[in-house]
Amino acid sequence: MIARTDYAARLLAWFDVHGRHDLPWQHPRTPYRVWLSEIMLQQTQVRVVIPYFERFVDALSDVRALADAPQDTVLALWSGLGYYARARNLHAAAQRCVELHDGDLPRDLDALLALPGIGRSTAGAILSQAWGDPFPILDGNVKRVLARRHAVDGWPAQPKIEKQLWAIAETLLPDTRLADYTQAQMDFGATLCTRHNPACLLCPVNEDCAAFAQGRVDELPTPRPTKALPEREASLLLLEDAKGRVLLEKRPPTGIWAALWSLPQAEDDARAVDWLRMHAPGLIDAVDLDTPQRLLPVQHGFTHFKLRLRPLHWSGLPARHRVGDNDRLRWVARDELATLGIPAPIRTLLLAPRIALED
DNA sequence: AACTCGGGGGA
DNA sequence: TCCCCAGAGTT
Numbered sequence: 044m045i046a047r048t049d050y051a052a053r054l055l056a057w058f059d060v061h062g063r064h065d066l067p068w069q070h071p072r073t074p075y076r077v078w079l080s081e082i083m084l085q086q087t088q089v090r091v092v093i094p095y096f097e098r099f100v101d102a103l104s105d106v107r108a109l110a111d112a113p114q115d116t117v118l119a120l121w122s123g124l125g126y127y128a129r130a131r132n133l134h135a136a137a138q139r140c141v142e143l144h145d146g147d148l149p150r151d152l153d154a155l156l157a158l159p160g161i162g163r164s165t166a167g168a169i170l171s172q173a174w175g176d177p178f179p180i181l182d183g184n185v186k187r188v189l190a191r192r193h194a195v196d197g198w199p200a201q202p203k204i205e206k207q208l209w210a211i212a213e214t215l216l217p218d219t220r221l222a223d224y225t226q227a228q229m230d231f232g233a234t235l236c237t238r239h240n241p242a243c244l245l246c247p248v249n250e251d252c253a254a255f256a257q258g259r260v261d262e263l264p265t266p267r268p269t270k271a272l273p274e275r276e277a278s279l280l281l282l283e284d285a286k287g288r289v290l291l292e293k294r295p296p297t298g299i300w301a302a303l304w305s306l307p308q309a310e311d312d313a314r315a316v317d318w319l320r321m322h323a324p325g326l327i328d329a330v331d332l333d334t335p336q337r338l339l340p341v342q343h344g345f346t347h348f349k350l351r352l353r354p355l356h357w358s359g360l361p362a363r364h365r366v367g368d369n370d371r372l373r374w375v376a377r378d379e380l381a382t383l384g385i386p387a388p389i390r391t392l393l394l395a396p397r398i399a400l401e402d
Numbered sequence: 403a404a405c406t407c408g409g410g411g412g413a
Numbered sequence: 414t415c416c417c418c419a420g421a422g423t424t
Contacts, residue, residue, distance in 0.1 A: 084419035091410060092419085125408025128422075162421045182419045200420095202403065229419055238417065239413065266416075299407075345408065387409060 050248055051217035051224055057247040058227035061234070063089075067097055072222070074148040074173040075106050081168045082129050082160055089233065095124055107146045109137040118303060118384025127303060127384065132160030150174055163209075171221040179212035180225055181205070184232025189215075190264035191236065194253035198265050272349050278315040279354040279389075280307040281338065281396070282323075284361065288374045289393060291383070299345070304373070304383045306354070306392075315355055322372070332357075339397040343388045354392060 066089070068080035079099060083092045099120045103109045109117070114134060121130035136158040140148060148169065149155055155166040167178035179185075186199040189211050197204040217224055235242050243249050243260060254260045282290040291304040307322075309315040316332050336356040343350045375383065380393060 081419065086407095086418055086420060087409075088411070088418055123409075125410085126420090128407060129420090132421080160421065164420065168419070180419075183417075184419065225419095233419080269415090301407085343408085345406095347406070 047215055047217070050215055050251065051220075053247040054227045054231060055217075055220055055223055057235075058223060058230060062223075062227055062230040063234075067093060067100075069226075072172065074150075074169065076100060077173045078148055078161075078165075078169050079133070081165045082133050083124065085129060085165070086126055087124060091124070095120070105146075106137050106140050106148065109134065110141045110146075114302065115304075115383060119382050122303075122384045122390065123387045125387070127301060129160055130384075131302065132158075135159050136161065148173070150176070152178065168225055171225040173222075175221045177216055177218070177221050179209070179216050180228065181209055181212050182229065182232075184229050184236075185212060187238065187264050188228065188232050188236045191241075191254035191260055192248070192252050194257060194259060194263065196263070196265055198267055200267065272344070272347065274349045274351065276311075276351045276353070278309045278312050279341075279352050279392075280309065280315050280318060281354050281356040281392070282307075282319075282360060283356065283358040284374065285359050286376070288376050291373050291375050291385075293371045293373075300386045302384070304375070304385050305389050307372075308352075312353070312355060319357075337399045338392070339399045341388045341392055343386075352388070354396070356396065 066080075068076045080092070080096055083096055083099075102116070102120055103112055112134070114131070117130050117134045118127060121127060124130075139158060140146060143149075144154070150170065150173075152166055152170065155161050155169060156163065161169070164180045164182055167180045168182075170176040170178045171180070186205075186208055189195065189208050190199055190204075193211055195204060195207055195211075199205060199208060235246060241260060243252070243255050246252070246255070249255050252260075254263045280290070290307065292307045294300050294303050294305055296302050307315075307318060309318050319332060336358065338354040338356050341350075341352040341354065343352070377393075380390065385393070
């Protein structure tokens with residue numbers, strides 16, 4: 044068995060040559076930028092994150108700017124990344140940093156864990172990368188690398204397995220170059236010890252890998268147990284006035300697409316018309332309620348179910364008419380869409396609506 | 403321990 | 414298509 048420091052040393056030597064040294068959050072590598080990148084990178088790949096990261100730090104360049112920003116601005120900058128609770132937690136955490144930590148991120152594990160959106164792995168990534176403190180991480184890359192290196196059977200998200208992997212990660216932690224070590228593990232997992240077709244023959248630590256020795260690299264880590272996804276349906280109301288403005292509704296603060304702006308939604312077409320009668324009695328004379336343009340359904344997949352949205356399009360509504368009587372409903376011009384947090388499939392629908400073919 | 407939260411990209 | 418990806422919060 045290769046010694047602990049030898050493992051880190053080999054990984055770091057590999058990192059110096061083959062690692063990624065030009066990621067935007069590495070220059071400069073401030074706590075705020077490291078934190079923001081780590082939150083964005085939860086469940087999201089580097090290639091996708093980079094343009095969002097650059098746009099975000101350009102608009103909100105430090106903790107105080109983030110704390111002072113309206114929630115709609117933060118969600119607009121996040122729009123398209125998904126997992127919007129990350130953005131809401133990030134925003135709330137920034138405000139707490141202003142209240143409790145003088146506008147800085149705390150250099151303390153428990154204080155970081157107390158902030159919304161920061162768990163053990165993200166806290167470890169922040170402490171090691173921003174300050175070089177000796178804390179391990181356990182993201183998807185590290186789980187895969189360690190499950191192979193130690194031939195750990197079982198789905199890594201399973202609590203029992205995850206506990207084993209944390210223990211292994213602790214034992215491998217080096218004494219120096221903690222920031223580089225953290226980055227090295229992620230680069231190693233992302234580019235060499237990949238899920239499919241890992242480059243084992245080029246691997247700097249292959250002689251110490253149990254899965255490699257046993258010829259089980261392809262079957263580790265154990266994949267997530269599969270199960271069929273349920274399917275849900277709903278109708279969308281796409282109301283458009285003569286000037287091309289569309290009516291958006293702010294979604295409730297919890298659940299799917301929480302606090303984002305979307306189209307009014309109903310269980311089915313009949314209830315969609317009911318909604319229209321309820322919220323816009325004055326429109327009954329202005330439009331033919333029963334003959335909206337039927338648009339191509341929007342198919343969207345979530346982790347736990349599939350959603351099929353059938354949009355009904357009423358256009359040319361009187362511009363003077365005002366639907367609704369609270370700030371959850373809002374007529375929005377096309378060029379205002381970029382300033383709001385809008386779910387990706389809804390944004391696509393608004394920018395490129397497609398008429399349903401006759402069936 | 404099980405469930406809840408999006409979206410994109412690769413095989 | 415299916416699966417995965419720099420996870421965390423809630424129940």
